[in-house]
Amino acid sequence: MRRITRIATVGIASAALALSATACGGKTSSEAGSDGGTKAAIAYDIGGRGDQSFNDAAYAGLAKAEKDLGVKGTEAEPSEGEADPDKVQRLTSLARAGNNPVIGVGFAYAPAIAEVAPKFPDTTFGLIDDTSKTGKNIANMVFNEEQGSYLAGVAAAKVTKSNTVGFIGGVETPLIKKFEAGYVQGVKDTNKNVNVKVQYLTQPPDFGGFSKPDLGKAAAQGQLDAGADVIYAAAGLAGSGSIEAAAKAKKWAIGVDSDQYNQQGLAAYKNFILTSVTKDVSDAVFNLIKSVKDGKPQSGEIRYGLDKDGVGLATSNPAFTEMKDVTAAVDKAKADIIAGTIKVKTAP
Incomplete structure (x- = not known):
């Protein structure tokens, strides 16, 4: 027990x-x-x-x-x-x-x-x-984490219609900046004309940015109001607020760590969770x-x-897998990273 x-x-x-x-x-x-x-x-x-x-x-x-x-x-x-x-x-x-x-x-x-x-x-x-x-x-x-985040950036750049996407980090630490770095590089390598809005919820030693959904929701709403139509949050529990805001605006959210499309607590928003950057914790x-x-x-x-599927991009949402041009671009990027053709940055 x-x-x-x-x-x-x-x-x-x-x-x-x-x-x-x-x-x-x-x-x-x-x-x-x-x-x-x-x-x-x-x-x-x-x-x-x-x-x-x-x-x-x-x-x-x-x-x-x-x-x-x-x-x-x-x-x-x-x-x-x-x-x-x-x-x-x-x-x-x-x-x-x-x-x-x-x-x-x-x-x-x-x-x-x-x-x-x-x-x-x-x-x-x-x-x-x-x-x-x-x-x-x-x-x-x-x-x-930067490798999975790069794939998320590729997907975001392919699906955005406003040419504006967002990244929300829970706390500005070197670890979370790896997520930002990979994501921004993936976006820019795919379409240099896409603008990436970056926001961190808190600064150390305040780690509330990992635990407060209201902070994530407010940050996402601000990015949505500024034209973002895809938002990727690496913010722990606070990221659920970001997903809620994006879903209510009928825009795409990208989850993190777990396949958030399949998380019961986020079931009400799953249709707007395009994919998730997974870590095989x-x-x-x-x-x-x-x-x-x-x-x-x-x-x-x-x-x-x-290379060991220790990080990756979830494919649970049928809407994502049906986007053949998007998944093809993601698959190519994954192969190039594994082959060493693409070097992903670990800092912005």
Whole structure:
């Protein structure tokens, strides 16, 4: 049975008590009811499960591991507020409870994993979207987001009728700028006359741009009012607001991370979700869990690109697949990227 937990910061006395209980063979709350089977845990990024995007993709990998590998999964939600200061305590509690691997969903977990991993050398820690913190028991699962975004740019440039398209980034970080760079390059390489409007919702250390749909909706509405008829948002949960705005205006939206056409929470807008730039976070999570279960834990950089279908462009919307000139252009661009003919930028 999967356990969903919200691990709060504990005081010194409570922490000491938990350590004492563990040392004496007692169980923490995360261990209660365990029968000693293989356990794996994921700690969600801002927005948590239900974001219809990044976190949900990680959850899908855990769910697959539970079904196919018999793993007992634990999910840890972020604490309230955008700063989420409890990452070290969250990862420590998950590792102490015997979960292996423990996976931090998102680059924001990098400092916490760097602090916690050395204390649990027999536990594998997965870090998604970051290579800045490394270690013998750290698996850095990263993706060529710029490549998938380039394909989205090709599609946007082919379908726009106004010659104006938009990009919305949740938070202006180097990771999200990879999405922007690939998208803009894909647009311009396809049709240099198309104007790309770029907007970021928040700046670090304010990470609310990943969690507030109203911000995404307002930004998208502004771009629609300025003539954009295709909007690509890389903004986590906030991107759902962008999709809503585009759909209500009967314009195209491009989703991100998960195939958002198939996300139940976005079903009302699916006919206007042209495609999505997918990251195979699900398989990355599953593969790491399987490697630990098989006794050959992954570590170091594990990169997923177009060549391994680690990133790509979803084809669930029949309206998209029926656009033969668009899909042909996308297919050619994909082949050229894999062949090295097209070099996609990782920064604007």
